[in-house]
Amino acid sequence: MKADMVPDSGIAAGTVSRRDWTALLALALVLRLVAAWQESVLHPDEVFQYLEGAFRLLHGYSVVTWEYRDGMRGDLYPALLALPMRLGEWIAPDGSLTIWLPRTMMAILSLSIVAAAGAIGARVSRLHFWVAGLIAACWPDLVAFAPHPLTEQMAALLAAPAISLLSPERSARQLVAIAAAIGLAVVFRPHVAPALALVLLLYVWRTGWQSLWPLVAGGLIGLAIGGVSDIAGGHWPFEWMVHNVERNIVDNVSARYGVSGPFQYAVDLLALWGLWTAPILVLAALGARRYPLLAVVAIANILVHSAIGHKEYRFIILSVTAIILLAGIGTGDAIAALRAQRGRQGWRVALVLGAGWLAAATHVAPALYHLGGRVVTLFSAAASDRLRAKPGLCGMAVVGNRVFRVYGYARLQRRVPIFVQAPGDPRVDPAQFNAALVWKGHADALTPDFRATTCSADGSQCLYERTGGCSAATSRAEINRYLADRGM
Numbered sequence: 001m002k003a004d005m006v007p008d009s010g011i012a013a014g015t016v017s018r019r020d021w022t023a024l025l026a027l028a029l030v031l032r033l034v035a036a037w038q039e040s041v042l043h044p045d046e047v048f049q050y051l052e053g054a055f056r057l058l059h060g061y062s063v064v065t066w067e068y069r070d071g072m073r074g075d076l077y078p079a080l081l082a083l084p085m086r087l088g089e090w091i092a093p094d095g096s097l098t099i100w101l102p103r104t105m106m107a108i109l110s111l112s113i114v115a116a117a118g119a120i121g122a123r124v125s126r127l128h129f130w131v132a133g134l135i136a137a138c139w140p141d142l143v144a145f146a147p148h149p150l151t152e153q154m155a156a157l158l159a160a161p162a163i164s165l166l167s168p169e170r171s172a173r174q175l176v177a178i179a180a181a182i183g184l185a186v187v188f189r190p191h192v193a194p195a196l197a198l199v200l201l202l203y204v205w206r207t208g209w210q211s212l213w214p215l216v217a218g219g220l221i222g223l224a225i226g227g228v229s230d231i232a233g234g235h236w237p238f239e240w241m242v243h244n245v246e247r248n249i250v251d252n253v254s255a256r257y258g259v260s261g262p263f264q265y266a267v268d269l270l271a272l273w274g275l276w277t278a279p280i281l282v283l284a285a286l287g288a289r290r291y292p293l294l295a296v297v298a299i300a301n302i303l304v305h306s307a308i309g310h311k312e313y314r315f316i317i318l319s320v321t322a323i324i325l326l327a328g329i330g331t332g333d334a335i336a337a338l339r340a341q342r343g344r345q346g347w348r349v350a351l352v353l354g355a356g357w358l359a360a361a362t363h364v365a366p367a368l369y370h371l372g373g374r375v376v377t378l379f380s381a382a383a384s385d386r387l388r389a390k391p392g393l394c395g396m397a398v399v400g401n402r403v404f405r406v407y408g409y410a411r412l413q414r415r416v417p418i419f420v421q422a423p424g425d426p427r428v429d430p431a432q433f434n435a436a437l438v439w440k441g442h443a444d445a446l447t448p449d450f451r452a453t454t455c456s457a458d459g460s461q462c463l464y465e466r467t468g469g470c471s472a473a474t475s476r477a478e479i480n481r482y483l484a485d486r487g488m
Contacts, residue, residue: 016122016129024130028114028137032107036147037100041375043150043314044404050149051102053078054085055410063408063418064480066253066487072244075233076226077151077188081105085410096385099411103147109157110146116161117325120291123167124329127336132328139324140361141272144368145317155189156318158182163199163297164325168207175214176221183222185318187229190241191308192318195300199293252309256487259309265302268313269320272367276360284323286330298322331357376407379456383437383463384411386454394470395433397421400442403479403488416470418479421445431471436464 041047048065056062057078067073081102088097117136121128136142145153162181170178182200186193200219204212227237248254270277288295298319305315335350342349384407387393397419398406408418421428423442430436430447438446440460447466455462476485 015126016118020126020129021118024118024133024137025111025114027134028111029108031138031143032110032146033104035143036103036107039376039378039381040144040148040369042145042148042371043312044375046149047376047407047410048404049073050078050081050151051085051099051410052408054081054102055098055408057082058086058089059409059415061409061415063483065483067244069484070243070247071235071240072247074187074226074230074235074240076229077149077154079229080154081149094389094413096388096411098413099407102149106149106153107147110142110153112157112161113142113321113325116164117328119161120164120325120329121332124290124332125336128329128332131332131335132325135328135331135357136324138361140365140368141317141320142324144365144371145314150314150317151188152314152317155185155192156321158188159185159192159196159297159318160294160321160325163196163293163322164291166199166203166293170211172211172214175211176218179215179218180222181218183219184225185222186219187223187226189318190244191305191315192301194304195297195318198300199297202293202296248310249308254308254310257310260311262306264311265306265313265316268311272313272364273360274363276356276363279356280323280327280360283328283330283334284326286333287326287328288330290329290333291326294322294326298326376405377456377461379461379463380406380437381411383454383461386463387435388413390435390465392467392469393435395419395435397428397430397433397436397477399428399436399445400439403482406437408479417475419475419477420479420482421477425477428475428477429471429473430466432473432475434466434468434470438462438464 048063049067052062052064053068053073053075056064057075084101084105085098088095088099088101091097114133114136118129118133121130121132145156158181162178162185165174165178179200182196186196200215204215223238230237230239273280284295284298301319301322302316305311331353335353338349339347387396388411393414393416395417396412399421400423402422403420409415412418417432419428419433421442427445430445430450436446436450438461440462443450443452443462443464446464449466449468450464451466452462453465476482482488
């Protein structure tokens with residue numbers, strides 16, 4: 001086996017103390033918990049596919065999007081989110097812990113990425129442990145995505161650490177556990193399967209066929225968990241994966257949400273990381289000399305997703321994670337080399353590298369923060385909390401904007417109809433609701449008995465309420481009928 005295909009055996013790993021690990025993971029946890037408890041939605045799928053899916057498993061009703069109507073989503077991830085959601089309902093029946101606790105769970109699970117960075121660094125030296133660990137703990141992409149209930153993030157926090165731990169000295173039992181995590185990653189995000197399969201094949205090629213069967217056994221365990229979840233939900237195992245391929249790849253339904261060229265992910269990285277993209281990739285290339293399998297998964301995953309017309313940055317979060325892990329190791333190598341060559345002067349260059357990472361993070365963080373406020377606004381979230389406590393609420397309307405700018409039933413937690421009147425839609429009869437979240441310029445859709453009870457600081461949104469009950473008449477503006485009519 002080629003020496004450059006695997007990390008150092010890492011005698012220096014023993015120099016990393018339990019106190020080092022505690023400090024690193026504590027820092028990472030604090031940053032992720034702060035992110036988890038910020039009002040932020042990176043993509044509507046968080047709300048309408050996963051949180052709503054979890055709420056539906058618990059209560060039997062929710063907003064239902066086209067992916068679930070077409071049988072394209074499994075129940076495993078919503079079932080996982082339903083656990084902290086149920087806990088939140090038990091702790092605060094009338095609160096919003098149904099949102100915050102699933103985010104907190106995801107933030108805690110994402111520590112696996114930081115632990116992986118520390119582990120692959122510790123195999124080289126204590127310096128590498130701290131450099132790679134701190135970069136993984138603090139890099140804005142990894143912190144910002146950590147708490148968000150997205151299957152792409154779930155796959156990343158399973159697959160990236162698993163690939164990091166692949167090394168020739170792993171026992172059969174360890175390989176089974178690693179492959180089980182990879183199998184689960186595929187269950188959560190099937191699109192990563194080609195890249196992960198390529199990595200496992202390269203590992204078997206380099207280590208020998210004796211590693212194949214533990215990997216196959218572990219992968220089957222991970223896949224079996226998904227299959228059992230499908231059966232429990234009343235479906236054939238992996239039936240939803242087949243429907244997903246049919247609708248998104250064969251029928252190309254996802255193209256209606258936008259199609260981009262093959263280099264869009266390079267454009268996205270440049271737009272987010274700016275001038276820092278080049279040095280980060282150079283450092284990642286240095287790190288790839290020690291951990292080439294991470295480089296393989298990063299590149300292969302981007303190539304697979306580049307071949308699909310519909311592209312979103314979250315789709316390559318596994319690749320981004322692998323790149324940052326590699327860049328952390330590369331930074332450690334650079335510092336160690338400079339220290340060996342230049343002594344004290346090398347430490348000055350190391351400080352410059354550290355300042356560079358800090359400047360890069362300062363550049364990237366604001367863009368990710370603002371991205372999180374573009375979907376569900378702070379005011380929309382607060383309006384859901386207010387209406388949840390409103391006595392006599394019998395109907396709610398979203399007037400003047402798209403439905404995906406608000407939360408659904410997982411936050412409202414009231415079994416009342418939600419109506420949608422986006423710009424250009426027919427007017428919804430105000431007798432059918434007694435509360436409305438209205439965007440500026442659309443209040444004329446309401447009757448005079450509605451009064452603005454609170455507005456956003458910039459005046460772009462107001463919550464209107466009225467006294468009295470609601471008409472029981474049916475309407476095609478009811479949210480689930482509205483979505484079905486438009487194929488949404």
